[in-house]
Amino acid sequence: DTAVSQTPKYLVTQMGNDKSIKCEQNLGHDTMYWYKQDSKKFLKIMFSYNNKELIINETVPNRFSPKSPDKAHLNLHINSLELGDSAVYFCASGTGVATEAFFGQGTRLTVV
């Protein structure tokens, strides 16, 4: 009965490949987010979707493309992976106007 689940938990891939990370929430929330945590543990928002509509798009390279097929899912596709994309990517969900944001367990992406 995991609230926010991401797959895969670990992803090791070569430079230049294309990969996707999936996220699902069963909390009935309207808003989902992708955050990136770098090697120094710094967390920064990348994208947010509200009811399948993109509402936040921070200065992220256009190699990163989020897709929300429905409000319970927000996937992150990354094209032409670079070494600097290595990080932990966290999915989160909330209701936008409410208090809490709940995070998934993270996907550790390593680009070699």
Add this chain to the structure above:
Amino acid sequence: GEDVEQSLFLSVREGDSSVINCTYTDSSSTYLYWYKQEPGAGLQLLTYIFSNMDMKQDQRLTVLLNKKDKHLSLRIADTQTGDSAIYFCAERDAGNTGKLIFGQGTTLQVKP
């Protein structure tokens, strides 16, 4: 712009109280949060405080908010070795997106 600052490291002895401090810049933030991240794990919401409150207590956790100084603290009473983790302070963006702006995290080390 919005910014959240925390000290990077705190070491305490088991049984002592821990106080983790945070300063933020956006005076229009509505909610402020504390998240805990254990090694290799996701972000766990510990507690939050609404900006019109000065204090919130939840079992061993006490949050103090000084809105004038834009200072937030988290006190953990009777700190245990299981409390060893990284603690993130976050402010909620004043807009309606639910975006969180995180501090760089404070690593709490609890010595037996």
